[in-house]
Amino acid sequence: MARYECDVLIVGGGITAAMVSQKLAELRPTWKIIVVEAGKRLFDADKRFEYRQRSLDYGENQWPGDFVADQAARGVISRTMAVGGSALHWGGVCNRFSEEDLRLKSMYNLAVDWPLEWKELEKFYCEAERRIGVSGEPSPLAEDARSEPYPMPAMAKTFNLIQLENWAEKSGIPFWTTPQAKNTVEGYGGRSRCRRCNTCEICPTGARYSPDFTFKQLLDAKKIELHDQTLVRRLVLDPQTSRIASATAAKEDGTDDNVEYRARTFVVASGYCWASHLLLLSANARFPNGLANSSDHVGRYMNGHLAYSTTIDLDLKIYPGMNEQHSLISRQFFRCRTDRPYVRHDLRVWENGGGRGPQLRDASGKLLLGDALVADWRTRTSRGTARVRGYYAVEPDKDSRLTLDPATKNRWGDPLPVIQHRIDQSTQLRASATREHFQKLFADLAKANDGRMGNVGPLNYQDHPGGGCRMGSDPATSVVTSEGRTHDHENLWVVGSPTLPTGGCTNGTLTFVALALRSAAAVGR
Amino acid sequence: MRRRTLLQSVAAVFAVQPFARLRLQAQTTNSAELSPANIATLRAIAEVVLPASIGASGRDDAVRSFVTWVRNYKEGADRGHGYGSSTLTAASGPSPAARYPAQFAALDKSAEALGIASFAGLPPDRRLPIVESALNTPQPVTRLPARPTGANLVADFMGFYFNSAAGYDLAYNAAIGRDSCRGLDGSERAPDAWRPGL
Numbered sequence: 001m002a003r004y005e006c007d008v009l010i011v012g013g014g015i016t017a018a019m020v021s022q023k024l025a026e027l028r029p030t031w032k033i034i035v036v037e038a039g040k041r042l043f044d045a046d047k048r049f050e051y052r053q054r055s056l057d058y059g060e061n062q063w064p065g066d067f068v069a070d071q072a073a074r075g076v077i078s079r080t081m082a083v084g085g086s087a088l089h090w091g092g093v094c095n096r097f098s099e100e101d102l103r104l105k106s107m108y109n110l111a112v113d114w115p116l117e118w119k120e121l122e123k124f125y126c127e128a129e130r131r132i133g134v135s136g137e138p139s140p141l142a143e144d145a146r147s148e149p150y151p152m153p154a155m156a157k158t159f160n161l162i163q164l165e166n167w168a169e170k171s172g173i174p175f176w177t178t179p180q181a182k183n184t185v186e187g188y189g190g191r192s193r194c195r196r197c198n199t200c201e202i203c204p205t206g207a208r209y210s211p212d213f214t215f216k217q218l219l220d221a222k223k224i225e226l227h228d229q230t231l232v233r234r235l236v237l238d239p240q241t242s243r244i245a246s247a248t249a250a251k252e253d254g255t256d257d258n259v260e261y262r263a264r265t266f267v268v269a270s271g272y273c274w275a276s277h278l279l280l281l282s283a284n285a286r287f288p289n290g291l292a293n294s295s296d297h298v299g300r301y302m303n304g305h306l307a308y309s310t311t312i313d314l315d316l317k318i319y320p321g322m323n324e325q326h327s328l329i330s331r332q333f334f335r336c337r338t339d340r341p342y343v344r345h346d347l348r349v350w351e352n353g354g355g356r357g358p359q360l361r362d363a364s365g366k367l368l369l370g371d372a373l374v375a376d377w378r379t380r381t382s383r384g385t386a387r388v389r390g391y392y393a394v395e396p397d398k399d400s401r402l403t404l405d406p407a408t409k410n411r412w413g414d415p416l417p418v419i420q421h422r423i424d425q426s427t428q429l430r431a432s433a434t435r436e437h438f439q440k441l442f443a444d445l446a447k448a449n450d451g452r453m454g455n456v457g458p459l460n461y462q463d464h465p466g467g468g469c470r471m472g473s474d475p476a477t478s479v480v481t482s483e484g485r486t487h488d489h490e491n492l493w494v495v496g497s498p499t500l501p502t503g504g505c506t507n508g509t510l511t512f513v514a515l516a517l518r519s520a521a522a523v524g525r
Numbered sequence: 526m527r528r529r530t531l532l533q534s535v536a537a538v539f540a541v542q543p544f545a546r547l548r549l550q551a552q553t554t555n556s557a558e559l560s561p562a563n564i565a566t567l568r569a570i571a572e573v574v575l576p577a578s579i580g581a582s583g584r585d586d587a588v589r590s591f592v593t594w595v596r597n598y599k600e601g602a603d604r605g606h607g608y609g610s611s612t613l614t615a616a617s618g619p620s621p622a623a624r625y626p627a628q629f630a631a632l633d634k635s636a637e638a639l640g641i642a643s644f645a646g647l648p649p650d651r652r653l654p655i656v657e658s659a660l661n662t663p664q665p666v667t668r669l670p671a672r673p674t675g676a677n678l679v680a681d682f683m684g685f686y687f688n689s690a691a692g693y694d695l696a697y698n699a700a701i702g703r704d705s706c707r708g709l710d711g712s713e714r715a716p717d718a719w720r721p722g723l
Contacts, residue, residue, distance in 0.1 A: 056704055057594060058617065059672060061605030072611060079606035079613060158712045184709065195706040205706065319716055321693060321703030358687035358696065360669050367657055373687065374576045377696040461609050
């Protein structure tokens with residue numbers, strides 16, 4: 001049985017854990033920080049060209065072994081469990097939420113307000129952008145004002161995006177490029193400039209930020225200890241107080257099922273799924289519903305956002321593959337007038353080559369070989385296609401939940417989580433109006449350049465999920481304070497995505513990181 | 526044997542049921558490495574199914590890439606997990622190439638019936654009906670696979686080329702270089718025009 005002592009134990013090895021570790025190591029250089037992650041460390045940047053090529057050629061995993069086979073949750077949208085977490089694979093999109101997301105109750109009488117001011121969060125957005133390394137161009141909308149410029153200039157628009165921007169803006173909606181955690185200058189964060197490899201989910205050059213870089217730097221500088229392939233199974237309460245005394249863990253390789261970590265402070269940074277799961281698993285006689293759960297809010301208000309998307313066929317020449325992950329965004333619909341039906345969403349536009357591939361037969365079923373196949377293909381590629389999508393805000397029901405499934409257990413016999421998202425009644429009531437809004441919006445966009453709109457389809461899961469340990473000022477209706485400290489245990493913190501009361505209407509990672517950095521500042525005080 | 530019957534037998538091999546295919550695989554010695562004769566057959570197929578505009582060197586590149594793909598295929602490889610799903614993708618299955626020997630043999634057999642020792646020995650115009658038969662009967666192949674599956678050698682080879690970055694460059698008549706790391710500079714301009722040898 002191994003025993004470790006430290007000042008701060010960080011449970012989880014994803015992007016928020018990386019940021020909290022980095023910031024705490026700066027604020028408290030004498031503190032001993034241990035990061036424990038259930039998955040592997042994949043510090044093999046030298047192999048990423050090979051992984052990328054095998055992924056392109058054979059459809060193999062770009063991050064081989066980035067999961068734990070028997071540590072699975074029903075309803076989770078990414079099985080990644082490795083040092084770096086889901087931000088190994090992420091596309092690097094770094095959109096901010098907007099002030100409206102923090103004021104849903106007071107502005108629209110929906111859900112709840114977040115217990116912090118926009119100006120306060122905005123400071124940490126800037127810090128998150130600096131630490132991750134975000135390239136972007138400022139929004140032209142006054143409501144999106146920034147207190148600091150982006151750390152790097154925006155990613156260059158491709159020929160395709162220039163064409164698409166000219167088209168999309170004919171609708172009267174302003175578009176600009178999406179901010180991204182990708183280097184547009186050489187050497188930012190010790191990483192290379194983007195080389196436009198078109199495979200951002202596995203960036204072979206390291207131009208796209210992933211947390212393994214931060215962990216590697218911290219380890220090289222001996223700022224932290226990283227215990228990977230070690231699953232924290234329980235947090236253990238001090239017998240006399242409501243403080244957390246230790247965490248117990250098991251080595252994935254079976255060499256030690258009783259690892260003990262004693263720490264002054266415990267930071268749960270294991271994402272929207274495994275944070276609530278650990279707290280629920282850690283139930284004891286004094287907290288029979290789980291740690292930090294005297295309010296019965298752990299695992300509740302699981303949130304995210306939904307989306308509608310379509311493709312629009314245009315009289316434009318588009319060359320699919322120039323930089324497929326790069327996109328245009330409009331934040332015009334982040335705001336919704338209070339005298340109009342409520343709908344808030346982002347709006348993104350990408351180049352699109354889907355559905356325009358080679359065909360073996362013509363419409364009559366005749367075989368197409370050689371030059372005949374190419375001639376047919378060229379007739380279908382003479383017009384371009386845009387992919388258009390809007391993530392829209394939905395509010396979670398209290399019974400949008402993560403629960404323990406006693407029927408599904410890991411190798412240690414721990415019940416695994418089940419996540420069932422449920423939208424609240426007001427979201428349900430406006431569902432058809434939301435769909436009509438997108439139908440009209442996409443149709444309006446399509447009007448220019450002889451556009452022909454395809455089917456408008458919904459996303460069948462809530463993306464960029466969060467929740468389960470929502471923040472709030474009232475301990476009766478929330479799990480943590482706005483800084484992430486649990487109401488029930490003074491030395492237990494939950495950071496990042498689990499703390500979001502609502503899921504916003506755009507990619508969440510930058511918000512998760514900003515909130516985690518704010519938590520780190522408080523932990524370090 | 527009459528030509529029609531021969532073509533039917535070629536098609537029957539291309540559409541043979543999975544268990545029968547497994548028996549045919551067992552007769553082969555090395556399914557992962559295509560033989561020189563197989564490569565000659567692929568070149569002969571390429572002359573029929575790939576566009577003339579890519580020239581002999583383009584066809585050779587396509588065949589070489591296909592042979593390399595077959596050689597480097599890994600059975601049981603981790604194929605990860607799709608975003609938006611809570612399940613792992615099944616590991617890669619047996620090499621598609623395990624199903625090719627019988628199909629190569631059937632092509633040669635059809636040539637033998639025409640008095641030529643191998644499919645590669647036939648002039649292109651006489652290969653065409655054999656290739657068409659392989660793609661048409663008993664069930665027409667309707668789509669080119671995104672990656673080789675082993676179900677149909679000709680369709681696999683065509684899909685392999687046409688779905689590649691090179692195939693897309695040809696279709697769009699532009700040097701897009703989808704799978705290459707190209708740098709950001711100049712990306713605001715339309716790609717250069719396609720030319721043979723890109």
